[in-house]
């Protein structure tokens with residue numbers, strides 16, 4: 001088995017993790033969570049999103065969260081934006097890294113941001129130009145890279161053509177997302193192998209959900225394709241409000257446990273990470289799907 005010595009975990013819990021929680025999590029708890037994540041060794045995280053509060057009320061306190069956290073200069077905080085208005089709001093907040101999102105599937109993109117894929121990509125071209133002029137790092141997420149909740153399987157050639165187009169715009173990172181958690185390891189291996197073989201200057205990151213229990217297998221498959229960056233969410237929290245039936249993200253603690261057991265460094269401290277889960281757990285109204293925080297034997301990692 002070909003394994004890297006080190007991988008990078010990007011924590012998306014404060015954004016993807018909690019955006020779909022029915023009850024509003026108090027702003028001070030979100031701030032406490034991010035401040036606790038600061039102590040784990042995580043170097044990059046999606047902290048919030050500048051989306052319409054009517055559609056995603058949980059994220060309505062984006063600016064207050066960013067203003068309230070202790071920003072560690074060695075940690076990169078990112079905010080997701082769906083459109084140009086999101087960019088303007090993000091710029092005002094002073095954040096230096098943005099996570100753009102477009103769905104490979106038109107049906108999904110129309111539900112998610114009320115634009116076709118092409119409309120989103122075109123309007124983001126201007127956003128990227130402005131962001132670069134402001135020294136803002138751009139991470140570009142391709143949602144529904146494998147499956148669409150409405151149209152089924154997504155053509156990998158379409159996704160690869162989007163990767164090439166994003167690469168030409170000079171983005172810093174491209175994330176292939178299995179938004180509904182429906183991909184299988186063979187599909188993941190094939191798409192990531194092709195994406196990695198494009199030798200893009202941009203970092204290529206994998207983002208999995210665990211709807212069908214395949215998130216960890218898909219992490220392994222992406223690892224085999226040469227991917228060394230993974231999005232993850234503490235406790236396995238997560239889900240997209242516009243992807244019906246989608247379960248949470250791959251759990252950060254489970255990925256880290258698996259990596260550490262295989263001798264792969266993540267730079268993340270498990271005890272500190274598990275403490276973060278305890279901060280949000282009382283505010284969620286579902287059972288967390290991550291495994292490690294439920295393991296009762298002492299020091300099982």
Ligand code: COA
Pocket residue numbers: 019049050051052053055056080082083085086087089101111112113114143240241242
């Ligand atoms: N944040 C806050 N307000 C926004 C906004 C944003 N990013 N984008 C648009 N608006 C406001 C406009 O200013 C306008 O306000 P007004 O009525 O006071 O003039 C109003 O919303 C309508 O603008 P429009 O561009 O027509 O937006 P829309 O109704 O088509 O909604 C999105 C588009 C993208 C804002 C909305 O679909 C959305 O927030 N989606 C959330 C996607 C998401 O978070 N998905 C999960 C993560 S992938």
Ligand code: ZN
Pocket residue numbers: 016177178179207209238239240249
């Ligand atoms: Zn996601």
